[in-house]
Amino acid sequence: MVVEPGGSSTTDIGAAYAGVISSSFESDLAFRVPGRIVSRRVDVGDAVSRGAALATLDTAPFQIASRSAEAAVAAARAELDQAQSDVARNAPLAADRIVAAADMARFETQRDAAAARLKDAQARAAAARDDVGYAALRSPIDGVVTAVSAEVGQYLAPGQVMFRVARPGTLDAVVDVPESAVANLRPGQAAQVQLASGDGQPIAGTIREIAPAADPASRTYRVKVALSSAASARIGMTARVSFASQPATSNGQQSPFRVPRAAIIQDDKRRPAVWVIAGKGKIALRSVSLGQMAGTDVSITSGLRRGERIVTAGVHRLDAGQIVRLWDGRLP
Template identity: 40%
Template sequence: MFARFSAPRLRAALAAPVLVPLVAALLAACDKPEPRQEDVRPVRVVALAAGSVGERLEFSGDVRPRYESRLGFRVGGKIVERKVDVGAAVKRGNVLMRLDPQDLRLAESQARAALRAAETERDLAQADYKRHQNLRAQNFVSQAVLDAKQSTLKAAQANVDAARAAFRGQSNQAGYASLSADADGVVTGIDAEVGQVVAPGSPVVRVARTDEKEVVIGIPEDKLELLRNTVDVSVRLWANQQQSIPGKIREVSPVADPATRTYTVKVSIPAQPEVRLGMTAIVQIAGGNGATALRVPLSALVQDKGRTSVWLVEKGAVRMVPVQVAGQVDNDVLLAGGVQAGQQVVTAGVHQLKNGQKVRILTADVSRRADTEAAVSGPGAAGGGK
C-alpha cells in the first residue's frame, strides 16, 4: 500500500518545507536598506534692514473746515427771504437771507428829515450871524450880541453834524437787512427760517470756508508723548486710500474730552479739490527716538524657554538666535539686538524647525529698505552680535 522510500530520499522530502523559508530569509537579509533622506523643510524668509526705532499709529477722523462762521443779522427783525440751502457753494458778497426792511427804511427817512431840519436851522443861524457882523461894523450892535450869534451858529452846525451821523448810521442799519457771505465757502447749516423773528446777532446761517481744511482726531492720553517725537504725519481718505496727503499737527487740545477721555488733535492739510468736508480720513502718525532697530513680521518670533528668538538661515540651515524686542509697528515688531542687517530670518514655518535643520526657501521677500518703511530710517546695524 505505501511506496517504499529510501532513507536519503525520505530525509530530503522532510527537509524541503523547512529549507524554502530559510533560503528566502537569507536572500532578504543580503539586500542592503535604502539610505534615509534628510528632511528639508520649505520656509519663507525676509532680509533685515536697519533703521531707527519708531512707532506708527493710525487714528480715524473727519475732514472739517478750519474756519466756520455762524452768521447773524446786525439788526433784529422778521426774516422774509432765504436764498441758500445747506450744501450750497457761496461767494463773498452773495446774499444769504433778508429781513423785512420796512421799519428800517422808515427810521432812515426820519433820520434824513432830522438832518434837513438841522441844516435849515444852521442856514438861518449863519444868515443871522452875517447880518450882525455888518451891524457891528457900523457900530449899531455891541460885540456881545455878535458873540451870541456866533455861538448860535456853532451850535446849529453841531446839530447838523449829529443829524448827519445819525442819518448815516440809520442808512447802515437799513443795509443790514440783507445778510451776505463774508468769504467764499459752503453753507453747512441753517438755524432760522422764513417768518421767524430774530434778535441782533442771533446765528441764522453757518458758512464754512473751503480754502483751509483740517482733519480732527482723538488721541488717548498714553499716546500724547508720540506727538512730541513726531517725524511724519500723513493723511489718507477712506474714499481713496491709495493717495497719501502730507499733514501737519496744528493744534492739540490741553483738556481731554469728558465723554471719550481723548485729546482732540487738529491736523492741517493742503487744499485739494478731492478733499471734501465731512469725509472720513485716516491720520497716520510716525515717531522716532533715535535708537536703531530691525523690523520683522510678527510671525517670525518664537518663544523658547521664556526668551523671544528668531530662526536665521545660514548656508541652507537654520539657527535659533535670541533677540530683543524694541516695539511694534502695525503687524511687525522692531528688534533692537541679537541680529544684524542683511541676515535672513524665517517668517513662515518657524514652529516646525530645529537647530541645524536644512531648509529650502520658497520665496525670498524683497529686502525692507529704510526709505520705504515708515518706522525704519537711516543706515546701520542693530547692536548685539550673534
C-alpha cells in the same frame, strides 16, 4: 516694552486717532441788524459765490428809520443856516458896538452848536442807510453752505448765526490727541489720514494747528491736519489719523523715551532706575535721568538706548540677575 524715541506705553504716537473731516476755512454768518426773515435763497449743500445774497430781512422798518434820519438832517441844516445868518447879520453891528459882545458870543455859540447837530444828524442818517443794506445777508467767500439755523418768518437778533459757509477745496482732519502724546507733535509734522468710508489709499497731510490749551472736560488737545489733496474726502466724513514719529529733536539730539511711571524704581543710591532685560532674559538695574511727566508716563532723557527692552510692571519684586520671560498674555 521696547523703548523708542517719542514712544509711550499708554498712547503711542504712531497710533491712529479718530477724527472728522472739516473745512480749513468756515464762516458763521449772521445779520448785523435785527429783523424778521422774509426770504431765504439757499439751503444746505448749495454752492455760493462771494457777494451772493443768502437771505433778506423785512426792510420796511429800516426804510422808515432812514427817512426819519434824512428829515432830521434837513432840520439840522435849516437850524445851521439860521444861526449862520444871525452871525453874519450881527457881526457888523457888533463891530460898531451896537450889539453887545455877549450877544454876539451867544450867536456864535448857537452857530457852532447847530453845526455839531448837523454832523450828528448826518452820521445817524448814514447809519440808517447802512442798516437798509444790512437787511441782505451776503456770503463773504466762495464756498458751500454746511448749516442753516433759521427759517423764513423767524425774528433774528443781531449776531444770531443763520448760515455756516465753508470752503470745500481746503480740508482738515480734526482729531483730539491725549496729553501723553501731544508733546511729540509739531506743526508741519507729517501725518496719514485714512477715510472710514472706503479702502482707498491714505491721504498725506501735515499738522497745521495744535491747540495751545487742553479741553477742560476731556483733557485732550485738538489737532488740525491739512490734507495735501481733497481726493474723495468730503466735509463731515470720519477718518483715522496717524502721525509720523520724530526721532530727533531740533538740536539734532535723540528725543526722550516715554515709559510708564510704574517702570521707574530707585537704585541703592536712591537714583531713578529701570530694569533692563539683557540677553537670555537676565535683568540688570540701570540708572536713568528723568524729564517731564505726562499722565501716567514719564520721559527718560538719558540712560537708555533705542531698541532696549525694559520691565514695566512688578519692578519692586525683582532682583538683579533674575531671569524673566515675556508675558504671552495668558493668566496663570
